[in-house]
Amino acid sequence: MAGKFIVFEGLDGTGKTTQLQCVAAALRAKGYSVFTTAEPTGTATGKLLRAFLGGRERSTPWAAASLFLADRINHNADPEDGIIKHLSDGDIVLCDRYYYSTFAYQGTDTDLQWIFDSHFNCPEVTKPDACVFLTMDIGKCLARIHANRDSSAVEIFENTESLTRIRNRFADVFDMLKNRDNIVSIDADGTIEEVTNRIMTVLTPILED
Ligand code: TYD
Numbered sequence: 001m002a003g004k005f006i007v008f009e010g011l012d013g014t015g016k017t018t019q020l021q022c023v024a025a026a027l028r029a030k031g032y033s034v035f036t037t038a039e040p041t042g043t044a045t046g047k048l049l050r051a052f053l054g055g056r057e058r059s060t061p062w063a064a065a066s067l068f069l070a071d072r073i074n075h076n077a078d079p080e081d082g083i084i085k086h087l088s089d090g091d092i093v094l095c096d097r098y099y100y101s102t103f104a105y106q107g108t109d110t111d112l113q114w115i116f117d118s119h120f121n122c123p124e125v126t127k128p129d130a131c132v133f134l135t136m137d138i139g140k141c142l143a144r145i146h147a148n149r150d151s152s153a154v155e156i157f158e159n160t161e162s163l164t165r166i167r168n169r170f171a172d173v174f175d176m177l178k179n180r181d182n183i184v185s186i187d188a189d190g191t192i193e194e195v196t197n198r199i200m201t202v203l204t205p206i207l208e209d
Contacts, residue, residue: 003033003091004207005083005126007098010134011167012158013141014188015195019134020096022196023203027092032207035086037075038096045071061109068102069118069125077124084126092207100131100183104169112173130206131181132199133170134188138163182206 008023010016017038024034040046040053049067051057059067076083086093099119107115119125138160145158174183184202188195 001090003087003089003093004129005087005093005095006203006206007095007100007128007131008134009097009100009104009131009170010188011136011138011141011163011170013144013163014134014136015144015192016134016188017096018192019132019188019195019199020094022192023199024094026196026200027094027203027207033089033091034094035091036094036096037083039072039075039098039101040068041071041075043071043074045074061106065102065106065110065115066118068106069115069122072099072102072119073122073124076126084124087126095128098128098131099125100133100170100173100177103173104166107173108165108169112176127181129182130203131183132202133174133183133185134195135167135185136188138167140189 008016008020020036024036027034040049045067048057049064049071052059052064052067074082079085083093083095102119103112103115141163142158142160174181174185177183186195186198186202190198
């Protein structure tokens with residue numbers, strides 16, 4: 001039986017990566033075979049993207065959008081460890097960020113329709129079974145980001161203005177995709193355990209479907 005593909009998205013600071021690991025542990029405890037992964041990936045393309053995000057490499061929004069897509073295609077199609085391979089093995093694939101991030105982050109400075117088309121017309125970009133979107137007050141997101149890192153590690157998108165712009169962009173994108181993709185918003189304000197339970201509650205029927 002084919003597995004399920006669940007994407008985690010959320011503003012920086014919402015605890016998305018922690019929650020992904022907690023949900024993976026909860027699913028494994030229920031007996032599921034789970035593969036966790038993330039974008040940008042650890043490949044050469046992903047490293048180039050991280051250099052751009054950290055301001056160490058110049059790029060344009062159009063080039064960045066194309067690189068994120070290329071990284072995503074390799075991430076799907078890798079014959080040994082790709083998303084498509086894991087899904088065909090019956091795994092639950094939990095992915096930290098996916099095309100919704102490109103739509104929200106790169107869509108503002110390019111042409112969103114161009115990014116939609118290049119993704120949706122590509123046979124090697126799998127459509128997720130669900131996207132879990134973690135939401136929280138921007139001030140709380142920033143407080144968490146700064147509490148967890150020294151300032152040199154704070155990336156170019158991590159300030160109030162950018163986070164507000166990106167949050168609004170995610171809202172617009174999700175509205176545009178509401179008839180195409182299965183997106184569930186989760187309140188990320190709470191203890192780690194509370195938020196994991198909220199996510200498990202919405203995922204259970206999707207995984208049993
Ligand atoms: P990362 O260091 O992985 O942290 P986190 O996901 O925990 O915030 O940073 C990922 C950064 O990459 C984040 O600032 C958003 C950006 N990004 C894009 O701009 N477009 C994309 O398509 C993806 C996948 C990420």
